[in-house]
Amino acid sequence: MMEHTGRDGRRPANDGPKAAARNRAALVTAAREIFAEHGLEAPLSAIARRAGVGQGVLYRHFPDRTAAVAAVLEENVRQIEQAAEAEDATFAGVLGVLTWHLIESAAFIGLLHADRAAGRSDIRAHALGLSERVERALRRRLPGGHRLSAVNDLVLSVAMVSAAVTGPTREERERRALAAWRLLGVEVGPVRAFGG
Incomplete structure (x- = not known):
């Protein structure tokens, strides 16, 4: 298993709940933009990319399209x-x-x-x-x-x-x-x- 490290060679700090809240806010913003640009059937992967997070993070917050729409x-x-x-x-x-x-x-x-x-x-x-x-x-x-x-x-x-x-x-x-x-x-x- 590969461990990710920062430029200084140390492992980045885990922001825990702060990161989760930041990720959720980024996902809601990205979902609003993607849905406005491409409609409600836009691929959820586009939302994750726009928010700068992996699809796993997306699905932790929004298990399906309905949850993403509801959050927006x-x-x-x-x-x-x-x-x-x-x-x-x-x-x-x-x-x-x-x-x-x-x-x-x-x-x-x-x-x-x-x-x-x-x-x-x-x-x-x-x-x-x-x-x-x-x-x-x-x-x-x-x-x-x-x-x-x-x-x-x-x-x-x-x-x-x-x-x-x-x-x-x-x-x-x-x-x-x-x-x-x-x-x-x-x-x-x-x-x-x-x-x-």
Whole structure:
């Protein structure tokens, strides 16, 4: 068995849980990018390569494609919730974060259309739960009397914008998303990841 050593001839330190957390974060980021570029059927090996880890590390964190997709969706929703919880958060700012996730994550668009996951009750239930969390986060910062305040208007407008997010490049998808919000008469803050 070959032992790996660093440049100084010593074996590198085992970071244990720190490395596991770093690897998981790298895998989620890579999965978001790969799924956005190549769709949800992209090879999992591409995710491992993009994250800079071996396939064994990938499968330790995500035993199958569904687990990888779920991790990306969970991270997307968590960032939207964090954006809404920020002390200086505005509705436009939270919409900017939501829009970034629509542009960057093909899987996220599927989540927002969870009612179409017919025949897969497990996926549908999970997706509906995540979708409800997104709605709660948005409503937390929705000003009273806003044009999207009516019961179903907020969810419908997000679904409409998500349907418009198409195109071969990130720039095209962003242009279309912002045009859709503009047509709905809704102001959107900077399109960026939360904390970005």
